[in-house]
Amino acid sequence: MSGPIQFTCPVPLAARDRIVLGHGSGGKLSAELLRDVFLPYFRSPILNRLDDQAVLEINGARLAFTTDSFVVKPLFFRGGDIGSLAVNGTVNDLAMGGATPLYLSAGFILEEGLDIEILRRAAESMGRAADSIPVEIVTGDTKVVEKGKGDGLFINTTGIGLVPEGVRLSPALVRPGDRVLLSGPIGDHGIAILAEREGIEFSTDLASDCAPLNGLVAAMLAASLDIRTMRDPTRGGLSSALNEIAARAGVGVTIEESAIPVREEVRGACEMLGLDPLYVANEGKLVAFVAPDAAEAVLEAMRRHALGRDAALIGTATGTHPGLVLLRTPFGTTRIVDMLPGDQLPRIC
Amino acid sequence: MKYVDEYRDPAPARRLIEEIRRTATRPWVLMEICGGQTHTLVKYGIEELLDGAVELVHGPGCPVCVTPLEIVDKAIAIAAIPQTIFVSYGDMLRVPGSHSDLFRVKAGGGDVRIAYSPMDALRLARENPRRRVVFFAVGFETTAPANAMAAWQAKREGLRNFSMLVSHVLVPPAIRLLLDSNLSRVEGFIAPGHVCTVMGYEEYEELAARYLVPFVVGGFEPLDLLEAIRMLVRQLEEGRAQVENAYARSVTRGGNLAARQRMMEVFEVADRNWRGIGPIAQSGFRLRAEYAEFDAEKVFGVEAISAPEPPECISALVLQGLKKPVDCPVFGTRCTPATPMGAPMVSSEGACAAYYQYRRHIAPAGAQV
Structure with missing residues (x-):
């Protein structure tokens, strides 16, 4: 054959005109939805900051305010359930703003035919989770949709909390040189859930890391107020949390692959399924950017707390490659840790 | 982690x-x-x-990337039929067809499910006797035995509501096509470890002898690949063109005979279209006549769907080592994993997607990212 072999390309697809599952993945599609559909109409400078929570100055008090909806399947899983997740998830969004959580609302969307015992178990779990924080569920709502129009049980929780005097957390405060601290091994929640999902079942002792982080955050802030910003890497995993911070702070982030704690079970499952733990969800971890001088004290405070026992220094904010998260491999090379367009997809082989 | 960490040791x-x-x-x-x-x-x-010692060219071995447009269109047509359950490996869902993709079919109400094994599709067929279950049987020789097994089992059980949309391709014909091109710069090949686990490597001995190029069967971990590269460089320096095996923990010369046998019982070699490449003679599998009842193209009457592919992107040049993904004018701008314009950007295994995901920070000036 002479001349280059002729290869061709498909026509690109036009912009998405329907919601696909990837819009809920916490990755680029979710970000597009915010940018293109919500922000232009809501026009709120506070919302435009896109923090996990809004911090509102009211009569001298700084109030943190956030909401989250929970659509997990299965409803009950090893290490947690939709009830504890709904309480801890919203509490964690408040805690990431440095706030002490105070009150929650709870909204339920129930599918006709749902076993009341399931709802009772979820409510009991919510009560238990709230008591342990402590936070009070003070208002709520219940709606029922026809059979087939919902997936058993959806829960929305909204939370308010108070940000203590002197605590100020924002990606805008991040500076090159800041240290990146991670509170423990990543990927437990996502893999625990995946292991129980239809079509993928595999046996593991792994449990979700679902836990309220307000206690850990209080311990960190007691060690130093030079914490710049925090995120809990839920959907989209550690990579999405770091990418969000890098983009908002206008800094680069470099992390060390060998410094990131990942449990053997999670690594094994990820190898088998063709997933990367950096993109797998967590429900009881946080990543913090801390001023270099304060990093050691904060790390020690984390390690003294039960939820931060395996905390690690995983990287540094840099003045180079702003907006980009780079990972240094044990081979001495670097690669990009990108935000995924949608959900991670299991590979063919 | 045992059996993994040893092969990633710096x-x-x-x-x-x-x-x-x-x-x-x-x-x-x-x-x-x-x-x-x-x-x-x-x-x-x-x-x-390895810069300066070895230049690596990324071959056409991404099954997602080379599945032809018309097959994706057929999958989309079948998946949209009410009461059908369409079962696929995960990364096929995002592959753009002419006008849609399987994710959109799902968003539009189609019952599209992700599976890790064709056996999951068989189970769905047993559990849903009133619905038609279709498995998207794509891939190279690696996935062919399991897919063959599904059809074989379905026939044995008399499962009438199960069928497969088959788009299997084979590695050696694609290598032959590349080596027949007088522009090819490739001087040695890392043969695909999983494909050879099934097929063995006798076929590569014919290629090595005919084209006088060395092959080394390689695995998938960094040390597997470095060892394969080391062996290839040694052969080239010594002027040899043989087939060697750097993945002996998985691959034998004869391959997996039981798997090959089942595969050839169900499939026969046929001409196949490759996305971006076009037709290659005797380059894939189709179901044998005895298995026609499990052929989703016949069951759903979608055989006539065809999709011409407009010539545009540079994947040809990338696959021949004449260009790098970052040399493409639309790389990282109009063409990204979220909006793939070409096959190699679709799956994380595609050369362009891999570059985009991991290495665009070292892209040369001019490639906007």
Whole structure:
């Protein structure tokens, strides 16, 4: 054959005109939805900051305010359930703003035919989770949709909390040189859930890391107020949390692959399924950017707390490659840790 | 993690790299065939570490990438039929067809499910006797035995509501096509470890003898690949063109005979279209006549769907080692994994997607990212 072999390309697809599952993945599609559909109409400078929570100055008090909806399947899983997740998830969004959580609302969307015992178990779990924080569920709502129009049980929780005097957390405060601290091994929640999902079942002792982080955050802030910003890497995993911070702070982030704690079970499952733990969800971890001088004290405070026992220094904010998260491999090379367009997809082989 | 960490150990990797650098008297051009290998090479930055000693060219071995447009269109047509359950490996869902993709069919109400094994599709067929269950049987020789097994089992059980949309392709015909092109710069090949686990490597001995190029069967971890590269460079420096095996923990010369047997019982070799490449004679599998009742194209009458592909992107040049993904004018701008314009950007195993995901920070000036 002479001349280059002729290869061709498909026509690109036009912009998405329907919601696909990837819009809920916490990755680029979710970000597009915010940018293109919500922000232009809501026009709120506070919302435009896109923090996990809004911090509102009211009569001298700084109030943190956030909401989250929970659509997990299965409803009950090893290490947690939709009830504890709904309480801890919203509490964690408040805690990431440095706030002490105070009150929650709870909204339920129930599918006709749902076993009341399931709802009772979820409510009991919510009560238990709230008591342990402590936070009070003070208002709520219940709606029922026809059979087939919902997936058993959806829960929305909204939370308010108070940000203590002197605590100020924002990606805008991040500076090159800041240290990146991670509170423990990543990927437990996502893999625990995946292991129980239809079509993928595999046996593991792994449990979700679902836990309220307000206690850990209080311990960190007691060690130093030079914490710049925090995120809990839920959907989209550690990579999405770091990418969000890098983009908002206008800094680069470099992390060390060998410094990131990942449990053997999670690594094994990820190898088998063709997933990367950096993109797998967590429900009881946080990543913090801390001023270099304060990093050691904060790390020690984390390690003294039960939820931060395996905390690690995983990287540094840099003045180079702003907006980009780079990972240094044990081979001495670097690669990009990108935000995924949608959900991670299991590979063919 | 045992059996993984040993093959990602930086210390022996450094020794291999030093040896490759010492041995190579000029920058040899090597091609890895398989997308999984491309993924590892790019993820670990191995090209960077070998710069100057070896140039790596990324071959056409990403099954998602080379599945032809018309097959994707057929999948979309079938998945949209009410009461059908369409079952696919996960990464096929995002592949754009002419006007849609399987994710959109799902968003529009189609019952599209992700599975890890065709056996899951069989189970769905048993559990849903009133619905028609279709498995999207794509891939190279690697996935063919399991897919064959599903059809074989369905026939044995008399499952009438199960069928497969088959788009299987074979590695050797694609290598032959590349080597027949007088522009090809490839001087040695890393043969695909998983494909050879099934097929063995006798077929590659014919290719090595005919085209006088060396092959080394390679695995998928960094050390597997570095060892394969080391062996290829040694062969090239010594003027040999043989087939060697650097993945002996998985591959034997004869392959997996039981798997091959079942595969050939169900499938027969046929001409196949490759996305971006076009038709290659005798380059894939179709179901044998005895299995026609399980052929989804016949069951759903979609055989006539065809989709011409407009010539545009540079994947041809990328696959021949004449260009790098970052040389493409639309790389990282109009063409990204979220909006793939070409096959190699679709799956994480595609060369362009791997570059985009891991290495666009070292893209040359001019490639906007």
